[in-house]
Amino acid sequence: MKRKLPFLFILFLTSSWLSAQIVVTSATFPEPGDTLRTVLDALPGDIDLLEPGVDKNWDFSNLSGINQETVIKAAVEGDYFDQFPSAEVMVSTAGGNIGELYYNVTNNLYELLGYIGPDPANFGINLLARMVPPSAERRAPMEFFDVHTSESNIQVAFSTELIPSTILDSLPVSPDSMRFRIAINRLDVVDAWGDLAIPGGTYEVLREERFEERETRMDVLVGIGPFSEWMDITDLVGFDFLGKDTILTYNFFSDDAKEIIASVRVNPVTETPVSVTYKYNMADPSISATHYLDQGISDIFAYPNPAINEVRFDFINLPTDTYDLKIFNILGLEVFHKRYKINDRLTVKMDLSDMRKGTYLYSLINSEGKTISTKRLVVLKP
Structure with missing residues (x-):
């Protein structure tokens, strides 16, 4: 294996530095x-x-x-x-x-x-x-x-x-x-x-x-x-x-x-x-607003939620397939739709600058039309 050791110059460090490690x-x-x-x-x-x-x-x-x-x-x-x-x-x-x-x-x-x-x-x-x-x-x-x-x-x-x-x-x-x-x-x-x-x-x-x-x-x-x-x-x-x-x-x-x-x-x-x-350093390792516990099941999470300018979607434990992410407003009208090829995990960011303040639902659907999960997303505006 060819791999340079970029740290070799450190061999000339003083003994006090070495003893501190x-x-x-x-x-x-x-x-x-x-x-x-x-x-x-x-x-x-x-x-x-x-x-x-x-x-x-x-x-x-x-x-x-x-x-x-x-x-x-x-x-x-x-x-x-x-x-x-x-x-x-x-x-x-x-x-x-x-x-x-x-x-x-x-x-x-x-x-x-x-x-x-x-x-x-x-x-x-x-x-x-x-x-x-x-x-x-x-x-x-x-x-x-x-x-x-x-x-x-x-x-x-x-x-x-x-x-x-x-x-x-x-x-x-x-x-x-x-x-x-x-x-x-x-x-x-x-x-x-x-x-x-x-x-x-x-x-x-x-x-x-x-x-x-x-x-x-x-x-x-x-x-x-x-x-x-x-x-x-x-x-x-x-x-x-x-x-x-x-x-x-x-x-x-x-x-x-x-x-x-x-x-x-x-x-x-x-x-x-x-x-x-x-x-993970929090005292309580349970699910919170910013952390979700991976329990080995297929799922999707949005973070932060509520979100202002940008939201991140985490797809986890998904069988290899093509999935549709859809977002609906409170009237049930589709406001976002994008397709992803996912093998186990994927994380994507979404710009919310064109979305109005309010409550939305986001759904993940597999290639057979089965809904994996549907959850709520809250968008805030300053």
Whole structure:
């Protein structure tokens, strides 16, 4: 993997600066009984990640979004523990109806063994995937200047009876089985430390830059019986999810919380923030006017509400489909209509400057005409 380490100039810092940094220990590793509460902001705006270095001050205090809860359980409580018998921890996602992730935990590593969850092609099926070797999500002790490289692979085969016939018709052959192969190469660099402000609190943190290169390929099983073999058809089909991808994330860790204080996904080319997941600090994690609890069901939320000049719509947990967002005034007349292609989540902003003061209803409707949700939106004018 080719990746420059932009923080190497910091090696010449004084010993007093180095001694001021924190150390993140294994006490922050999630364990059975924990519930990690975070907020996802899918439109983080212009937050400044700053350059690598020491004694930094990051201000993410203007973030907002949808609440999420991650429940940590003993691995033996999972439905697929028999597939991961060496796991100590199981994580259920979004109310437990999306998937389960299994982790091995030691004094030094919190590593993903595998998971049961949605397929990478969004064919609408759940697959069991193993990480070979396991993929380290956290390490301890974590210190400034830590550098780690790692590789992991996923191979998962499945019957073509599970996928839509429209997909099969697009293939150059008619196989009985298909297989995804995913190769992951990662470079993790702890390149900065300082204070990070998020809504509700400020934390001493270490920042880890996580640079991941991922290649996804697809095989089909051709032949009969002992003469069958896997054939790579990646270059013969035009699926967008295949090929190489780069994922760049900045994770901010504190020794005072089990949640990652902030995890910033950025565009790997421009390095502008795409989304931020951050620790939820409110005393009451229930639904409020500015935070909504993701319970794993398909839904839509408007924020702020009431709104004045602009409103943000968050679409969550939606099966891949085409959806219509419609807004109606108090007389039932349609005043807004736009169509979106959504896979799981989408966040959009809407300008309200042309809408009058008043109460409106907004509805989300799928391609079959089924209404997913209808809610009230209040528009105020100064």
